[in-house]
Amino acid sequence: MTPRADPLTVEVVELIGDVVARYYEEYEHAAAGHSLTGAQARVLSLLSAEPLPMRKVAQRLKCEPSNITGIVDRLESRGLVERRPDPADRRVKLAAPTTEGARTAEALRTSLDFAREPLGRLTVAERTLLKQLLQRMLGVAPG
Secondary structure, X not given: OOOOOOHHHXXXXXXXXXXXXXXXHHHHHHHHOOOOOHXXXXXXXXXXXXXXXXHHHHHHHOOOHHHHHHHHHHHHHOOOEEXXXXXXXXXXXXXXXXXXXXXXXHHHHXXXXXXXXXXXXXXXXXXXXXXXXXXXXXXXXXX
């Protein structure tokens, strides 16, 4: 049996939940400003970092590959994403943003004020410490 969490841990978990909920709300609002769903915006943003096979997009977003296929189909029909052969393995198709898709992804990033404004109230040292603590919580190598 797992011991009950102490009050401080419960409060921290609730605060993290509040931050995540506010981030998703802001993300949905920003996406709607570009006539996208939140899921479409997340896929487009992920692909703007690097073209990926749809199965890797699904793995990173922790969802079913069939969902990603539908999302990419809709983004492709809007001219925001294209499918192209993977130069390393021509049997694999990569989803990649078009020029317009890359512009839209950048506009989405710059329109997300929720995270920037509160983080801007922290000093560089505080933001660095927060980054390190979050990486440690997630088991991610510092970078």
